Amino acid sequence: MTSAQCPTCRKASATRKTNAAFPFCSARCKTVDLGKWLNEEYRVPAGATGESGEGDESGTSDGNVPTGSSDRELS
Numbered sequence: 001m002t003s004a005q006c007p008t009c010r011k012a013s014a015t016r017k018t019n020a021a022f023p024f025c026s027a028r029c030k031t032v033d034l035g036k037w038l039n040e041e042y043r044v045p046a047g048a049t050g051e052s053g054e055g056d057e058s059g060t061s062d063g064n065v066p067t068g069s070s071d072r073e074l075s
Helices: 027-038
Strands: 003-005 012-014
Touching: none
Parallel strands: none
Antiparallel strands: 003 012
């Protein structure tokens, strides 16, 4: 039987075929990990604008001026 290492407790974890909590060794470790995400103990690093080829959610290219706008248009 091949096993992986549980990301929470580092014990051996059975494969997906026999372990519904995979990659965790148990439902408890899975819940502990979820709690860490919800308490913001884990964070996904923010990438630079344009890293994925898309602008940010505000529709700006550099985070300051809306795309296609200039100071003259705002007057």
